[in-house]
Amino acid sequence: MSIKGTIKFDNYETERIVMRKKTQFRIPESLYKNNIKNNINFEIGDLFFIHGTNCFIEILAIQKQKLKDISEAEFIEEGCPEEFLLGSNWFYPQWEKLFGELYLLKYNPDVLVFEFKVSEEIFNLPPQ
Secondary structure, three states: OOEEEEEOOOHHHHHHHHOOOOOEEEEEHHHHHHHHOOOOOOOOOOEEEEOOOOOEEEEEEEEEEEHHHOOHHHHHHOOOOOOOOOHHHHHHHHHHHHHOHHHOHHHOOEEEEEEEEEEOOHHHOOOO
């Protein structure tokens, strides 16, 4: 387990993460592979501080899926607000804003799903 750096989410996502209402995030696979060249790499067990908080996330699992295969339960894990009857009505517009034309739902890109847990107990980590 190693502390890899700091992740900055938007204010809404940060709030949902700290409140433990978001436990996953997704990145288009091709975009992620391009960013590995820039030293942006996530591995199971890695820790990242959440910018602007005293919390960090630990990566628990990494999976690959198609964008259209996201379930309603996964929309909730992505931080979908309770007032949305269908998580897709919230998630896909957010996705399009974040990743743009190249990664639209109609292209059904491969995405990497990063499952994480939130903790504030960074100082209770075993020595490395």
